[in-house]
Amino acid sequence: MSVFSAIGAILIIGLIFTLHRRRQPSYPYPPGPKGTPLVGNALDVPRDSPWFAFSRLGKEYGPLAYLNMMGQPVVVINNHKTAVNLLEKRGAIYSERYSSVMANELSG
Numbered sequence: 001m002s003v004f005s006a007i008g009a010i011l012i013i014g015l016i017f018t019l020h021r022r023r024q025p026s027y028p029y030p031p032g033p034k035g036t037p038l039v040g041n042a043l044d045v046p047r048d049s050p051w052f053a054f055s056r057l058g059k060e061y062g063p064l065a066y067l068n069m070m071g072q073p074v075v076v077i078n079n080h081k082t083a084v085n086l087l088e089k090r091g092a093i094y095s096e097r098y099s100s101v102m103a104n105e106l107s108g
Contacts, residue, residue, distance in 0.1 A: 030075060032057070032066035040068030054078065 035041040045053045045067070057065040058078030067074040077083045086094070 029066040029073065030064035031061045032068075033061075035068045038070070040070055041074075042069045045069075 033041060033044060036043070054065075054076050055078070057067075057076055063077065063079045063082040065076045065078065067076060077086065
């Protein structure tokens with residue numbers, strides 16, 4: 001009976017390890033504060049004036065900061081130059097829209 005329980009424990013540990021590895025992003029996120037389990041950084045950002053918290057994050061972690069808001073990844077951009085570079089110049093890389101060259105050429 002102990003052989004079956006040992007095999008079951010190994011299978012459960014393997015399953016947990018596999019699920020944990022699958023949830024990790026393929027690329028690392030920018031630096032940011034550590035969050036609490038389940039809630040993440042949702043309690044770190046006030047509801048009435050979140051820009052003060054985001055400004056503080058910019059001073060501490062740089063132009064990009066990562067927050068985990070209850071399982072939802074949030075990247076905070078803290079200066080204009082970085083925002084223009086990421087969202088306007090390299091926006092096609094990050095957007096998940098299909099880009100149709102033929103439709104763009106026909107519509108002008």
